[in-house]
Amino acid sequence: MPVRKTILVACGTAIATSTVVAKSIEEILRERGIDVVTRQCKASEVGSMTTGVDLIVTTTPLQGNFDVPVIKTLAFLTGIGKEAVIEQIIQALKL
Amino acid sequence: MNILDFLTPDLISLHYTAKDSTDVISHLGRQLFTAGYVRETFVDAALDRESRLPTGLPLSGDVNAAIPHTEVEHVRKPGLAMATLTAPVAFQNMVSPEESVPCQLVFVMALDQPKAQIEMLQEIAGILQNTATIKRLMSATTFEDVRATFPK
Numbered sequence: 001m002p003v004r005k006t007i008l009v010a011c012g013t014a015i016a017t018s019t020v021v022a023k024s025i026e027e028i029l030r031e032r033g034i035d036v037v038t039r040q041c042k043a044s045e046v047g048s049m050t051t052g053v054d055l056i057v058t059t060t061p062l063q064g065n066f067d068v069p070v071i072k073t074l075a076f077l078t079g080i081g082k083e084a085v086i087e088q089i090i091q092a093l094k095l
Numbered sequence: 096m097n098i099l100d101f102l103t104p105d106l107i108s109l110h111y112t113a114k115d116s117t118d119v120i121s122h123l124g125r126q127l128f129t130a131g132y133v134r135e136t137f138v139d140a141a142l143d144r145e146s147r148l149p150t151g152l153p154l155s156g157d158v159n160a161a162i163p164h165t166e167v168e169h170v171r172k173p174g175l176a177m178a179t180l181t182a183p184v185a186f187q188n189m190v191s192p193e194e195s196v197p198c199q200l201v202f203v204m205a206l207d208q209p210k211a212q213i214e215m216l217q218e219i220a221g222i223l224q225n226t227a228t229i230k231r232l233m234s235a236t237t238f239e240d241v242r243a244t245f246p247k
């Protein structure tokens with residue numbers, strides 16, 4: 001069993017948007033046989049949350065530079081470009 | 096789970112003519128307040144959040160949407176208010192705030208716990224990804240039309 005990759009999902013307030021995005025990513029990747037762990041936070045908290053994280057997916061702009069790849073996307077809310085973003089996520093996770 | 100579990104007739108404004116995004120957020124926020132879903136502070140908090148963390152979402156069809164919401168302390172119980180607009184008003188793009196998005200469909204969400212009411216947003220995301228549903232919704236003039244758009 002390979003180590004599961006961890007995705008940090010960020011949005012403005014971490015009330016709803018990041019939860020929907022995280023669930024959507026988990027479900028789509030699971031359908032492809034990929035099991036990932038997701039965590040959620042506010043965009044302003046990302047800097048203190050990157051330990052052990054392989055990829056950041058955000059629906060809102062992030063301040064600062066991170067040593068983890070970042071994907072900015074609304075695809076999991078609007079559906080636009082969802083397939084392409086999933087490919088980007090898989091590549092970024094080196095799966 | 097159906098969006099109509101949240102969208103009661105008093106929380107729907109069809110073909111509302113809004114001056115700008117502030118107007119439609121205030122209008123829907125006041126409806127949520129009158130119906131007892133949110134505290135008096137909700138409208139100001141939602142407007143403040145929208146200015147810092149905008150919620151405009153460009154969609155694949157002719158109509159774009161916005162989903163204003165704010166921190167849980169301004170909410171009494173989970174609720175949802177919706178407006179279709181006679182003409183689009185400008186919201187800023189959630190992921191690229193420097194970009195303006197003309198929005199004609201607005202959902203104001205009252206969420207009282209982090210990570211709790213995601214079914215509501217999942218239902219909304221489902222609608223946003225369905226151009227045919229949005230088209231029907233935009234032409235709705237009565238609550239019955241809205242109800243027919245979301246069969247149980």
